[in-house]
Amino acid sequence: MPEIKQRAELGRKKKATFGRDLNLEEFSRQGGAWEYDPDYRQFSPEERSRLLATGIELTDEDHAGTFLLADKAIVHCQTRQPGVEVLPITEAASRHDWVKDLLWGLVAVDADKYTAAAELDLDNGYFIRALPGAQISQPVESCLYLRTDRFAQHIHNLVVVEEGASLHIITGCATHPGVISGLHVGVSEFYVKKGGRLTFTMVHNWGKEVHVRPRTAVMVEEGGTYVSNYILLRPVKSVQMYPTVTLNGEGAVARMQSIVIAHPGSELDIGGRVILKAPHTRAEIIARTLALGGVSIARGHLVGLAPDIKAHLECRGLILGNGVVYAMPELEGRVVGVDMSHEAAVGKIAAEEVEYLMARGLDEDEAVSTIVRGFLNVKIEGLPPALEEEMEQAIQESGKGL
Amino acid sequence: MLEIDDLWVNIDDKEVLKGINLRVPVGETHILFGKNGSGKSSLLMTIMGFERFAVKQGRISFLGQDITQLPIYERARLGLGLSFQRPPTIRGVKTADVLRVCSRGAIVPEVLAAAYDFTQFLDREINYGFSGGELKRSELLQLLAQNPKMALLDEPESGVDMENLQVVGAIIAKLLQKERRPQAREKSGLIITHTGFIMDYVNADKGYILLEGRLLCSGNPRDILQDIKRFGYEECTRCRR
Numbered sequence: 349m350p351e352i353k354q355r356a357e358l359g360r361k362k363k364a365t366f367g368r369d370l371n372l373e374e375f376s377r378q379g380g381a382w383e384y385d386p387d388y389r390q391f392s393p394e395e396r397s398r399l400l401a402t403g404i405e406l407t408d409e410d411h412a413g414t415f416l417l418a419d420k421a422i423v424h425c426q427t428r429q430p431g432v433e434v435l436p437i438t439e440a441a442s443r444h445d446w447v448k449d450l451l452w453g454l455v456a457v458d459a460d461k462y463t464a465a466a467e468l469d470l471d472n473g474y475f476i477r478a479l480p481g482a483q484i485s486q487p488v489e490s491c492l493y494l495r496t497d498r499f500a501q502h503i504h505n506l507v508v509v510e511e512g513a514s515l516h517i518i519t520g521c522a523t524h525p526g527v528i529s530g531l532h533v534g535v536s537e538f539y540v541k542k543g544g545r546l547t548f549t550m551v552h553n554w555g556k557e558v559h560v561r562p563r564t565a566v567m568v569e570e571g572g573t574y575v576s577n578y579i580l581l582r583p584v585k586s587v588q589m590y591p592t593v594t595l596n597g598e599g600a601v602a603r604m605q606s607i608v609i610a611h612p613g614s615e616l617d618i619g620g621r622v623i624l625k626a627p628h629t630r631a632e633i634i635a636r637t638l639a640l641g642g643v644s645i646a647r648g649h650l651v652g653l654a655p656d657i658k659a660h661l662e663c664r665g666l667i668l669g670n671g672v673v674y675a676m677p678e679l680e681g682r683v684v685g686v687d688m689s690h691e692a693a694v695g696k697i698a699a700e701e702v703e704y705l706m707a708r709g710l711d712e713d714e715a716v717s718t719i720v721r722g723f724l725n726v727k728i729e730g731l732p733p734a735l736e737e738e739m740e741q742a743i744q745e746s747g748k749g750l
Numbered sequence: 751m752l753e754i755d756d757l758w759v760n761i762d763d764k765e766v767l768k769g770i771n772l773r774v775p776v777g778e779t780h781i782l783f784g785k786n787g788s789g790k791s792s793l794l795m796t797i798m799g800f801e802r803f804a805v806k807q808g809r810i811s812f813l814g815q816d817i818t819q820l821p822i823y824e825r826a827r828l829g830l831g832l833s834f835q836r837p838p839t840i841r842g843v844k845t846a847d848v849l850r851v852c853s854r855g856a857i858v859p860e861v862l863a864a865a866y867d868f869t870q871f872l873d874r875e876i877n878y879g880f881s882g883g884e885l886k887r888s889e890l891l892q893l894l895a896q897n898p899k900m901a902l903l904d905e906p907e908s909g910v911d912m913e914n915l916q917v918v919g920a921i922i923a924k925l926l927q928k929e930r931r932p933q934a935r936e937k938s939g940l941i942i943t944h945t946g947f948i949m950d951y952v953n954a955d956k957g958y959i960l961l962e963g964r965l966l967c968s969g970n971p972r973d974i975l976q977d978i979k980r981f982g983y984e985e986c987t988r989c990r991r
């Protein structure tokens with residue numbers, strides 16, 4: 349342990365490889381002292397609707413477990429189904445002695461100043477575990493909530509899907525409607541054991557001046573499956589993340605999908621990397637970026653280290669108005685017998701497509717929305733209905749005022 | 751139904767239509783012949799209102815209303831429908847959804863598709879990877895869903911195999927109410943064809959040859975096609991001028 353602290357100390361000032369560099373001292377570490385809230389009573393209707401639009405329903409009903417962290421305070425934490433464990437990470441470490449061995453097992457503590465901050469000055473985070481063989485049918489809902497303006501939130505999450513278990517986590521990260529600026533640092537380490545399955549759906553809904561630095565790594569063992577969905581529809585100042593999935597055992601599968609909208613003033617640098625380390629592993633990365641005036645860098649990286657692997661990367665950007673999309677797909681094959689491909693396309697909406705639909709009777713706004721809806725049409729299973737509505741609304745709005 | 755007077759059209763700086771005069775009465779179907787690049791598609795696209803085709807002079811009226819300045823969708827809503835020679839692909843947009851859009855929700859795509867052997871395409875992205883013949887069927891089914899008063903068909907049968915020609919022909923016959931007595935027909939058509947095959951499935955009342963942006967002659971479409979086959983376009987336009 350002291351060694352980890354030492355490395356974190358050394359990484360304290362280290363700039364991240366990507367994304368604009370932030371001065372952590374410009375943020376406050378004074379979070380609100382929010383009380384534990386078993387019935388979600390402290391949330392105003394305004395907050396509720398904002399969280400709902402982030403996929404957070406604020407109810408224990410229909411959820412295998414729930415977790416809500418506001419600033420640095422655990423406000424809610426419940427387990428509702430057998431076979432699943434939901435705990436604050438600080439508590440999990442004292443409950444299971446092996447937890448400490450998993451922390452920083454996948455993400456380097458000295459990767460950059462953000463990972464270092466999460467170690468040196470941790471707020472909390474979630475620990476979610478599916479016990480061996482447990483098929484957890486309802487999703488676990490977790491919410492990381494910035495409720496105080498200018499607050500820098502330091503999170504460390506751990507997910508363990510034990511052998512043969514299956515789990516769906518929906519995590520919504522949002523700011524209070526009154527919060528404009530802030531920083532969210534979230535280290536997440538996910539372990540999917542042999543034959544396990546984890547579906548991780550993350551929805552971001554931040555304030556206009558909020559900076560976001562997730563640091564995620566996933567290890568998938570033999571026959572395991574990891575599916576991630578990432579959705580960002582609303583304005584944010586900057587998001588920089590490059591989650592990395594390692595397919596460590598034969599036949600492991602990863603699928604990463606993202607739907608991202610870059611509003612004016614937003615700087616997004618969002619990637620996905622899969623390292624295919626074992627034979628017969630498969631990976632697919634699908635990224636959709638809609639630039640509505642903001643700047644978006646979409647990175648993707650497939651690394652094939654074993655024979656008989658198959659991987660595909662699809663990165664498409666659509667520019668409405670003055671946005672910028674950089675698509676940077678990378679394929680790296682290091683042995684024979686890898687089958688890796690990519691498809692990248694960035695462009696504006698073609699007038700020809702709009703007119704085609706207009707010839708069928710749609711007005712211009714309807715035609716643009718239809719094309720945008722098609723563009724963003726990535727199949728994501730198990731989205732809460734409110735989130736589907738939110739997406740539809742974002743699509744409708746994006747077609748306006750071109 | 752459709753009246754065009756002295757229509758001059760440019761694409762960028764290029765004159766593509768030079769003084770077109772055309773009348774298609776209610777219930778009639780007219781056929782447009784002409785060499786490649788003569789301006790046939792441009793004429794249909796101009797009638798539909800595509801922005802690239804700039805009307806420099808002249809007037810288009812539909813059902814007695816001047817539509818020369820109307821946006822495309824308003825023309826569509828008035829009852830004009832176009833099947834494209836080369837429709838674009840729209841990624842992510844399902845064919846079934848477009849069929850639904852065409853009919854403004856009035857038809858059930860599954861039912862329509864089942865009647866014309868098109869079920870397997872409903873879930874596919876519109877026009878994406880469709881073969882030449884499949885594109886034509888997709889276009890015509892969209893029109894059938896749209897149910898226009900006047901159908902503008904740009905080479906609806908080109909690239910369609912003999913078996914599917916029957917399907918395509920049946921759709922067009924339906925669109926243009928071929929089953930009715932001529933006096934009882936309420937729909938009109940303007941069809942571009944090189945082969946004339948489509949004339950077996952519709953009642954073609956009149957034909958024209960378009961040459962370098964000008965409508966040069968008109969008459970019985972079968973006679974015109976015969977002459978084109980026998981003498982070629984140049985000769986044909988000269989003799990019929």
Ligand SMILES: Nc1ncnc2c1ncn2[C@@H]1O[C@H](COP(=O)(O)OP(=O)(O)OP(=O)(O)O)[C@@H](O)[C@H]1O
Binds near residue numbers: 766792
């Ligand atoms: N965007 C464009 N820029 C320049 N010229 C164009 C453009 N679009 C069409 N044209 C030209 O306008 C002329 C008429 O084209 P049009 O498509 O109307 O011909 P067509 O009679 O339908 O021919 P085909 O039988 O080959 O379909 C052609 O010479 C074509 O090259």
Ligand SMILES: [Mg+2]
Binds near residue numbers: 790791792835904
């Ligand atoms: Mg043409």
